[in-house]
Amino acid sequence: MKEQIKHKKGIRKKIILIISSSAFINLIVGVSLGYYFGFQLLKNTIAQNHLQMAENLKSSINKIFNEEENDLHIYLTLASRIKTIESANLEYLTMNSESIEEYFRNMDQIWTKPTQDNQLIINNFLNQPYNQRMKEITKADEAASEILITDKLGGLVMASNKTSDFYQADEAWWVQGFNSGKGKTFIGDIEYDESIKSIGLPFVIPIKNTSGQVIGVSKTMLDIDNLFKPIKEFSIGKTGHAFLINEKGNVLYHKNIPAMTKKIKEDKGWSKIIEDETAWNIIDRPLGHKSKMLIACSAIKNPLFIDQNIEWKACIGQDTDEVLAPLNDLIIQLIALSLLLILLILALGNFFSKIFTKPIAKLHEATDIVAQGNLDYKVEINTNDEIEQFADSFNIMVKKLKETTASVDDLNKEIRERERAEEELRRSQEKYKNLFDRSLDAIMLLEPEGNFIDGNPAAINLFGCKDKKEFLMRSPHDLSPKNQPDGQLSLKKAKEMIDEALNSGSNFFEWTHKKIDGEEFPATVLLSKITIENKNIILATVRDITNQKRAEETLRNAVEMKSKFTSMVSHELRTPLGPIKEGVSIILDGITGEINPQQRDLLTTVRNNADRLNRLINNVLDFQKLESGRMPFNIEENDIEEVLNEAYKTMSLAAKNKNIKFELDVGSNIPKINCDRDKILQVLINLLNNAIKFTDKGSVKLQVDKDDNDIHVKIVDTGPGIKKEDIPKLFVSFQQLDIPGKRKEGSSGLGLAISKEIIIKHKGKIWVESEIGKGSIFHFILPAV
Amino acid sequence: MTKKILIIDDEIDVVKMLVYRIKAKGHEVLTAAKGKDGINIAEANSPNLILLDYILPDMKAADVSKQIKENETLKSVPIILITASIDDIATKAKECGATDYIGKPIERDILYNKIEKYLQT
Numbered sequence: 001m002k003e004q005i006k007h008k009k010g011i012r013k014k015i016i017l018i019i020s021s022s023a024f025i026n027l028i029v030g031v032s033l034g035y036y037f038g039f040q041l042l043k044n045t046i047a048q049n050h051l052q053m054a055e056n057l058k059s060s061i062n063k064i065f066n067e068e069e070n071d072l073h074i075y076l077t078l079a080s081r082i083k084t085i086e087s088a089n090l091e092y093l094t095m096n097s098e099s100i101e102e103y104f105r106n107m108d109q110i111w112t113k114p115t116q117d118n119q120l121i122i123n124n125f126l127n128q129p130y131n132q133r134m135k136e137i138t139k140a141d142e143a144a145s146e147i148l149i150t151d152k153l154g155g156l157v158m159a160s161n162k163t164s165d166f167y168q169a170d171e172a173w174w175v176q177g178f179n180s181g182k183g184k185t186f187i188g189d190i191e192y193d194e195s196i197k198s199i200g201l202p203f204v205i206p207i208k209n210t211s212g213q214v215i216g217v218s219k220t221m222l223d224i225d226n227l228f229k230p231i232k233e234f235s236i237g238k239t240g241h242a243f244l245i246n247e248k249g250n251v252l253y254h255k256n257i258p259a260m261t262k263k264i265k266e267d268k269g270w271s272k273i274i275e276d277e278t279a280w281n282i283i284d285r286p287l288g289h290k291s292k293m294l295i296a297c298s299a300i301k302n303p304l305f306i307d308q309n310i311e312w313k314a315c316i317g318q319d320t321d322e323v324l325a326p327l328n329d330l331i332i333q334l335i336a337l338s339l340l341l342i343l344l345i346l347a348l349g350n351f352f353s354k355i356f357t358k359p360i361a362k363l364h365e366a367t368d369i370v371a372q373g374n375l376d377y378k379v380e381i382n383t384n385d386e387i388e389q390f391a392d393s394f395n396i397m398v399k400k401l402k403e404t405t406a407s408v409d410d411l412n413k414e415i416r417e418r419e420r421a422e423e424e425l426r427r428s429q430e431k432y433k434n435l436f437d438r439s440l441d442a443i444m445l446l447e448p449e450g451n452f453i454d455g456n457p458a459a460i461n462l463f464g465c466k467d468k469k470e471f472l473m474r475s476p477h478d479l480s481p482k483n484q485p486d487g488q489l490s491l492k493k494a495k496e497m498i499d500e501a502l503n504s505g506s507n508f509f510e511w512t513h514k515k516i517d518g519e520e521f522p523a524t525v526l527l528s529k530i531t532i533e534n535k536n537i538i539l540a541t542v543r544d545i546t547n548q549k550r551a552e553e554t555l556r557n558a559v560e561m562k563s564k565f566t567s568m569v570s571h572e573l574r575t576p577l578g579p580i581k582e583g584v585s586i587i588l589d590g591i592t593g594e595i596n597p598q599q600r601d602l603l604t605t606v607r608n609n610a611d612r613l614n615r616l617i618n619n620v621l622d623f624q625k626l627e628s629g630r631m632p633f634n635i636e637e638n639d640i641e642e643v644l645n646e647a648y649k650t651m652s653l654a655a656k657n658k659n660i661k662f663e664l665d666v667g668s669n670i671p672k673i674n675c676d677r678d679k680i681l682q683v684l685i686n687l688l689n690n691a692i693k694f695t696d697k698g699s700v701k702l703q704v705d706k707d708d709n710d711i712h713v714k715i716v717d718t719g720p721g722i723k724k725e726d727i728p729k730l731f732v733s734f735q736q737l738d739i740p741g742k743r744k745e746g747s748s749g750l751g752l753a754i755s756k757e758i759i760i761k762h763k764g765k766i767w768v769e770s771e772i773g774k775g776s777i778f779h780f781i782l783p784a785v
Numbered sequence: 786m787t788k789k790i791l792i793i794d795d796e797i798d799v800v801k802m803l804v805y806r807i808k809a810k811g812h813e814v815l816t817a818a819k820g821k822d823g824i825n826i827a828e829a830n831s832p833n834l835i836l837l838d839y840i841l842p843d844m845k846a847a848d849v850s851k852q853i854k855e856n857e858t859l860k861s862v863p864i865i866l867i868t869a870s871i872d873d874i875a876t877k878a879k880e881c882g883a884t885d886y887i888g889k890p891i892e893r894d895i896l897y898n899k900i901e902k903y904l905q906t
Contacts, residue, residue: 579801
């Protein structure tokens, strides 16, 4: 559990880590690339901007040059100038070469030796009107600081200032400009000009006459400060400035560097700039600068000096720190953006990890629940992805697990049940083995064909066998006499009995058996069919009923004797009683003549006792018949009212004799009933007789009512009543109750028992209600037709 | 008016008592101890009423009754079966073709009632 908890957030962490790290790498790469390309782009943009500025500078310088050339050209080719120069050339026609040399030597002497005379000559020269004009031009033209013009042999013709010497043909610029008489515009190297005491750019223009012949060469010193004014004045930011280099890498013009004093290093960065027409680069500490600079250059290709292979470059340089300041801002912005993005990614990672891990946590929870044994749990995940698929598989797995568990449970249960059943079987077997062995009844197992399979000790003993071996050697018919009491052959009848048991499942009958010593005995046999492994077996239980038979016989004889005795006794007793009674009656009736009172009294006593004896005998006989079921009943539809009337009539005299009130109360709608009229009359007379006998004063009432569909008869008396504890004895035969003040004589104790039997035979009911001192009510109910 | 009543019964004591009783009513009594004698006497004397015992030493009561009934003059004479048996007296009476029956011991009142009843016709 602890282990699980420890790893609970592992996946989340991992997801966050994966998302974060991948996003972080992307971010780093993105920022780096963004930075790199942004930097490149920006750098390019800035460089292009610088290049453009360099272009502009180039154009400005070209323009200045062209204007200057144009101006000079116009000025130098004025007709008066041409005329002056041609006149100087004409003078050489008259001189030979030696005199020309002489002339130049003299003139140089004058120019270079500043004697007073010489100075005078020079001043004179300078004060010539055209020289004065020229001087004025140099003042008017900011760029041109000195102008001089020579003839076709190099001798000075005009000059705005005093030149260092007179003869110019020995100067390189003159040779270039004269170009062996063909003439060529030429730009010289920037140099320090002694005469004007400033750095200038010699600009040589050949002068031609109208027919195109080179008649002289002019040289104008251009003041570079003025000439490169755009460069001088150019500035961007704090460090941005312009400068001019030539094709050899010499710095032609730089506001802080004297011309031609520095040469850019021919390293890689520079060479690229020099080689290409327009190019830019970042160069480490160029021209004594303290840090890296962005240098953008544009080549100035002016037709004026293209023949000279002169290629200047207008360059703009700016400190990279300044130039790339926007880039640094970009980086800061990118870093800030990156941090923001990282935070966002972490938040997203957290969010997504939650989304991803939530179902996993749910699954984990489900696993715990299932692990605790709840196999009905179902995990609900609707992520529509592999996790949902996993959850589905999980649910299926749990279901399978449940089934498996259930079946394992069932199996265990079944095993337990089987073990229990086996144990029970074992016990049962033991129990039945005991039962079998110890049973006092003879128990044996037979094949349906009639052969013994087994027998218990009681069986072996019953048939008088020594042991089981001897018993099993016998066949069942060995153990029966040849014939059964009904005359059938034992062998045949035994087969029938077994067949009956096989058909019905069991068969109970009496059988006469024979022991192996030949003694026969009656027995009851219970054959039961048992099916063991689809095979029918007969279980026979044999009980010797010799004693029972004997007892039954005795009882039967006794009953028969009793019956015979009672009928014989009653008949034989009754027969002589008839004449006794009749004889006495005849005498008492006076048929045989008068008798005296004493005789009458004695004869009356005789007759009464004879009557009593007769009744007793009749009752015993009736009861005997009722009890044995031999009393015939003559059941017919009878009018009960008529029967009641007869009973009433019969008993009226007796009631009258006792001076008690005797009533008959017949209800309305008394239906006819099925009964034996004489028997019901017998019951009524019996009950009324009792009622009158025991009632000394008051009344006896015979009442009949319809009760539902039945006839309800009541005999109500005001006699002494019957004790509660005596009531149950009332209808029992030969019971005589102690009635206060009554003698027991004159009653057999059978009257009520006979009445009860008669009513029961009519499917009726008889009972009594009584209260000591108040009287009794005898009820009986007879079912109507 | 004097009537003749024939009693066919072999129980002498019973017959004796009956004779006393019937004579007391002023009727003439004839007796026979055997069935055959009874038939002969009946044929000879044409009694008005016959009391026939169910058990006779020589004949069955039913045969006696049948032979009497075969006689034209005796055909309408009522025969009352008398028997000591209380079982199925009515059935026995029917079987014998008797008009009525009286159980033994014969009670005076019943006897007189029955005699009176059958002698009126």
